[in-house]
Amino acid sequence: MYLAGMAAIVVTMFLALARAAIGPTVFDRILAVNMFGTKTVLLIAVAGFLTGRPEWLDLAIVYTLVNFTGTLAVLRFARFGNLARDDRKPDR
Amino acid sequence: MRLGVLLLLAAVWLALSGPYTLDGWLIPVFGLVSVAFVWRLYLALERAAGGGFEFFRASAWLRLPRFLVAFAVKVAAANLHVTKLILSPKIELHPRLRRVPASQKISFGQVLYANFITLTPGTITLDLRDDELLVYALDAESEADVMDGSMDRDVLRIEGSAD
Amino acid sequence: MSGALDIATAVLLVAGGFFCIVGGVGLHRFSEFYQRTHAASVTDTAGAGLMLLGLMLQGGLSMVTLKLLLVLAFLLFSSPAIAHALVKAAHGHGLELEIEDEPGRDGDAAG
Numbered sequence: 001m002y003l004a005g006m007a008a009i010v011v012t013m014f015l016a017l018a019r020a021a022i023g024p025t026v027f028d029r030i031l032a033v034n035m036f037g038t039k040t041v042l043l044i045a046v047a048g049f050l051t052g053r054p055e056w057l058d059l060a061i062v063y064t065l066v067n068f069t070g071t072l073a074v075l076r077f078a079r080f081g082n083l084a085r086d087d088r089k090p091d092r
Numbered sequence: 093m094r095l096g097v098l099l100l101l102a103a104v105w106l107a108l109s110g111p112y113t114l115d116g117w118l119i120p121v122f123g124l125v126s127v128a129f130v131w132r133l134y135l136a137l138e139r140a141a142g143g144g145f146e147f148f149r150a151s152a153w154l155r156l157p158r159f160l161v162a163f164a165v166k167v168a169a170a171n172l173h174v175t176k177l178i179l180s181p182k183i184e185l186h187p188r189l190r191r192v193p194a195s196q197k198i199s200f201g202q203v204l205y206a207n208f209i210t211l212t213p214g215t216i217t218l219d220l221r222d223d224e225l226l227v228y229a230l231d232a233e234s235e236a237d238v239m240d241g242s243m244d245r246d247v248l249r250i251e252g253s254a255d
Numbered sequence: 256m257s258g259a260l261d262i263a264t265a266v267l268l269v270a271g272g273f274f275c276i277v278g279g280v281g282l283h284r285f286s287e288f289y290q291r292t293h294a295a296s297v298t299d300t301a302g303a304g305l306m307l308l309g310l311m312l313q314g315g316l317s318m319v320t321l322k323l324l325l326v327l328a329f330l331l332f333s334s335p336a337i338a339h340a341l342v343k344a345a346h347g348h349g350l351e352l353e354i355e356d357e358p359g360r361d362g363d364a365a366g
Contacts, residue, residue, distance in 0.1 A: 001265035005306060008272025012298060015279030027345040028288050034337055035282070035295045038330060039275065042306055045326060046268070049310055057322040058108070064326055068333035072340060079344050107321055171274065171301040174293055178281035185290060187354050210335035213296045216342055228342070228352070230293055
């Protein structure tokens with residue numbers, strides 16, 4: 001049953017990757033990569049149960065937070081063109 | 093409230109790494125340092141936001157289970173609806189923007205309401221301004237979920253200011 | 256581990272996988288960015304929620320379940336924040352929003 005779940009997750013990850021590759025706008029790509037990240041979290045969690053090592057959940061937790069921060073950073077970079085300053089007008 | 097954040101951070105650290113490693117001295121010290129550091133970050137965040145954050149009163153924890161049930165039911169129904177839309181042979185969407193009043197008293201409640209709407213598939217919050225949300229909905233049925241105000245009431249109830 | 260619990264876990268995992276794939280398919284069938292965010296939110300709520308719930312049944316009352324709850328909580332906090340940030344950034348960036356009627360013209364919706 002774990003394998004069935006993992007297969008579904010992997011299929012979803014490929015669909016997300018395809019959208020990230022073809023996505024016409026940069027926002028499509030960020031959306032797809034973020035979805036890929038959350039699916040990775042699920043994959044790690046299920047794989048931990050499959051191999052009988054639920055400690056992998058720690059990795060899943062860390063990956064959730066890294067995914068969140070990373071997506072926001074990329075989004076910010078796409079909008080402002082830098083990661084440091086606050087007070088700039090967005091680049092068109 | 094700052095104390096509450098500190099306690100919450102300490103509890104999360106204890107839950108994630110505490111019980112296994114309390115025999116040595118190094119790991120608890122690392123824990124103390126990391127909790128103190130994150131609490132410091134929270135205080136800096138409060139300052140950057142210009143004043144303290146306002147949360148629900150502590151009694152909101154008692155109303156949390158009922159809110160979670162209402163939340164799960166709404167999200168499940170919306171998921172089924174959007175699944176039906178995705179799998180229908182010919183996708184027919186009537187996307188629309190709506191202004192929705194957020195009648196919560198404190199900003200935390202409004203943010204919770206906005207996130208509730210965003211988390212429900214079929215509706216997404218674009219903006220929050222002047223106690224009003226700008227909501228983008230996929231079609232009439234998704235829109236009706238928000239416009240009938242039941243989610244607003246759910247959040248009001250956990251905020252403790254219903255009726 | 257009792258058989259009924261295993262069956263429940265299997266059902267939840269398969270249901271979660273189904274919603275994941277549906278979201279992935281929606282990512283391709285919807286024609287516009289703003290609509291695709293809704294497909295992504297299906298996988299983030301129904302897909303992740305059901306799968307983690309199924310794993311929680313296997314974990315029982317233990318640290319494992321607590322960690323699964325934490326993963327779920329972090330996902331439920333972060334996914335609307337990301338979705339909102341994305342949509343607002345796209346909107347502020349001038350990405351066209353296909354809608355059927357403007358909110359300004361709509362008297363009853365504003366009140």
